[in-house]
Amino acid sequence: MIKTDILIIGAGPTGLFAVFEAGLLQLKCHLIDALPQAGGQCSEIYPKKPIYDIPGFPEVLAGDLVNNLMEQIKAFQPGFTLGERANTIEKLEDGTFLVTTNKGTRHNAPIVAIAGGLGSFEPRKPLIDRIKDYEDKGVAYFIKDPEVYRNKKVLIAGGGDSALDWSIFLADVASEVTLVHRRNEFRGALDSVEKVQSLKNLGKINLITPAEVVGLKGSGKLEAVVINKTGDEDEEITKEIDYFIPLFGLSPKLGPIADWGLEIEKNAIKVDTFDYQTNIPGIYAIGDVNTYPGKLKLILCGFHEATLMCQSAYQRIFPDKKYVMKYTTVGGVSGFDGSKKEAPKAVVKSID
Amino acid sequence: MAKKNISGMSDVKIKIKDRDGVVHEVDAPTDMNMNLMEIVRSYELAPEGTIGICGGMAMCASCQCYIESDHQLPGMSDDEDAMLAEAFHVKDNSRLGCQIHITEDLEGLEVELAPES
Numbered sequence: 001m002i003k004t005d006i007l008i009i010g011a012g013p014t015g016l017f018a019v020f021e022a023g024l025l026q027l028k029c030h031l032i033d034a035l036p037q038a039g040g041q042c043s044e045i046y047p048k049k050p051i052y053d054i055p056g057f058p059e060v061l062a063g064d065l066v067n068n069l070m071e072q073i074k075a076f077q078p079g080f081t082l083g084e085r086a087n088t089i090e091k092l093e094d095g096t097f098l099v100t101t102n103k104g105t106r107h108n109a110p111i112v113a114i115a116g117g118l119g120s121f122e123p124r125k126p127l128i129d130r131i132k133d134y135e136d137k138g139v140a141y142f143i144k145d146p147e148v149y150r151n152k153k154v155l156i157a158g159g160g161d162s163a164l165d166w167s168i169f170l171a172d173v174a175s176e177v178t179l180v181h182r183r184n185e186f187r188g189a190l191d192s193v194e195k196v197q198s199l200k201n202l203g204k205i206n207l208i209t210p211a212e213v214v215g216l217k218g219s220g221k222l223e224a225v226v227i228n229k230t231g232d233e234d235e236e237i238t239k240e241i242d243y244f245i246p247l248f249g250l251s252p253k254l255g256p257i258a259d260w261g262l263e264i265e266k267n268a269i270k271v272d273t274f275d276y277q278t279n280i281p282g283i284y285a286i287g288d289v290n291t292y293p294g295k296l297k298l299i300l301c302g303f304h305e306a307t308l309m310c311q312s313a314y315q316r317i318f319p320d321k322k323y324v325m326k327y328t329t330v331g332g333v334s335g336f337d338g339s340k341k342e343a344p345k346a347v348v349k350s351i352d
Numbered sequence: 353m354a355k356k357n358i359s360g361m362s363d364v365k366i367k368i369k370d371r372d373g374v375v376h377e378v379d380a381p382t383d384m385n386m387n388l389m390e391i392v393r394s395y396e397l398a399p400e401g402t403i404g405i406c407g408g409m410a411m412c413a414s415c416q417c418y419i420e421s422d423h424q425l426p427g428m429s430d431d432e433d434a435m436l437a438e439a440f441h442v443k444d445n446s447r448l449g450c451q452i453h454i455t456e457d458l459e460g461l462e463v464e465l466a467p468e469s
Contacts (some may be wrong), residue, residue: 045406118401124469127440159438187434248438251412251469252405267401 002079004030006313007099007109009086009257012040014287014302015115016069016078021310023076024328027317028336030079030107032086032099034120039066041117044250055300065299075335081105085120087256089283097282111282111313114262114269115302116289118252126157126246130216138222139244149174149243155225157213158247159183164192166247171204178206178239180213180227208237213244257289265291275312276305282316284309362456369420369464370397380454388463389415389449402468408450413439415449416466423461425452440469 006022008015011033019029037043039062047063054060060068084101089112092098099107123141125131131139143149143166154174156167159181165188167179179196186193199205208227215226217238225244227237254267263270263279268291271277276284286309287302295301314323332342363379366388370376380391389404392415406412410431416439419425425447428436432451436442446466452458 041406045411046409049409118405124440127469159434181437183434183437185434185437187431187437248440249412251414252401254401267399 001098001106001108002030002081004028004079004107004109005317006030006111006113006310007032007097007107008113008115009033009099010040010115010117010287010289011035011038011080011082012115012117012287012302013042013065013069013299014117014306015040015113016066016073017303018113018115018286018306018310019073019076019078020069021307022313023073023336024326024331024333025310025314025323027310027314028078029076030081030109032081032084032101032105032107034083034085036083038070038080038082039063041252042066044121051299053298053300075333075337075339075341077336081107085255089260095282110317111284113306113309113313114257114278114283114285114289115287115306116254116257116285118267118288119254119257120252121250122253122255123246124248124251126213126248128213128216134216134218134222134244137220138218138242139216139246141246143170143245146170146173151175152242153240154178154243154245155180155213155239155241156245156247157181158249159186159188160247160249161188161192162249163247164188164196166245167205168192168195168199171199176206176241177204178208178241180208180211182210182212184209211237213246216244254289268295274308276309277312284313362459364454364456364459364461366391366454366458366460367421367462368392368395368397368417369462371465371467380458382454382456384454386454387450388417388452388454391454392449392465398465398468403465404450406450410435410448410451413448414468416441416446417449417463418443418466419445419447419461419463421460421462423458439466441466 005027006029008029008031011031022029042062043066049062050059084103086099087102088100090098096110097112150173152174153176155178156163157180170177200207211227211229213225214228217224224238224240229235269285271285271290273292276286278285286305288297334340361383363381366380368376378395403414405414413435432448
């Protein structure tokens with residue numbers, strides 16, 4: 001079981017900055033995120049987009065902001081449980097919380113800070129008849145272990161980066177890779193598009209465009225898909241395959257957190273603006289996931305909320321300790337890794 | 353007659369059919385640099401968290417709508433076009449609400465919100 005002081009659910013910018021503020025108070029953090037990498041929406045949806053309202057940064061790419069935050073919190077050695085979704089929460093007899101993920105990883109902490117943004121990202125599933133019946137029986141929305149596809153016939157649908165990148169990768173693994181997209185144009189990094197073009201020319205990727213998978217066939221497991229190829233006259237193609245991987249992006253869902261007994265309003269968790277605590281003492285909600293009168297879903301507001309949350313968490317953990325906030329310009333930053341950052345001492349030296 | 357707002361520009365009337373089929377006629381300001389997705393959110397015609405997820409960058413399609421009146425709208429950017437190519441429930445008259453800026457030309461516009469996906 002993973003034990004920590006503050007268990008943060010959601011590794012977006014707000015959750016990451018909470019690690020820093022907690023670290024200044026000598027509190028340790030562990031983060032859980034459903035995505036395989038830290039950064040939340042900044043990494044998943046718009047890493048290449050510039051943000052203009054981070055104080056002190058006239059312009060910063062969302063991806064760079066995440067990299068900077070990771071650098072800023074490194075000395076506080078946060079733990080990460082990535083690619084897993086926080087599923088259940090339980091209050092133990094000693095007053096601490098036990099949070100278990102969908103993969104059964106258990107986390108124990110006296111404080112839980114939900115920094116879940118709009119929720120955990122779930123794959124967007126195409127509207128194809130009976131697709132649910134074939135999930136895990138030939139239909140997959142994520143590629144977890146590419147070896148599963150070795151020497152198999154794989155069909156990928158989608159027109160974005162993940163569809164392109166996985167088609168390229170699997171071209172060397174699968175016996176046959178087919179890429180189906182509704183348009184002739186793809187939306188992805190230029191070199192990915194060019195690579196798919198050259199693999200198509202080499203006959204290593206079958207490209208079927210503009211087309212759409214409209215039906216699934218097979219008894220017990222997927223055996224073939226029906227593809228509708230649009231053109232002057234629509235053409236229906238039945239193609240035998242082993243795996244169908246639709247990659248149409250991810251959409252956030254509040255998910256299991258909605259059932260934790262927290263007060264929810266407008267798909268967000270209600271908090272007290274004194275310390276961003278929820279209706280359950282010891283559980284806080286910070287960043288885009290919370291709501292209160294006047295709430296603005298801005299990264300800079302999430303940073304503020306994370307800061308006040310940590311002060312309140314400290315008081316809850318150490319009710320008898322007297323503490324005053326210390327400026328980093330005065331106290332420096334002492335990492336859990338033994339590192340120490342502080343302002344250089346002024347030189348006192350006479351001038352002749 | 354469209355009502356003049358404080359800066360002398362007109363609000364426009366827009367009819368929006370929500371995801372439950374209810375039609376709302378709303379005033380949309382032309383001087384606030386707003387788009388159709390933001391109008392829908394400001395009148396709370398779709399629950400928060402189900403529309404405008406990416407904030408208006410044409411990167412999520414949660415604000416997809418169908419244009420039901422015969423207004424001539426400015427063309428689609430490559431980003432909007434590509435996003436709609438990956439969205440679900442797409443029809444010939446689909447647009448992303450976040451890419452439709454509210455201007456005086458939109459007086460009388462009628463749209464329907466696409467289902468949540």
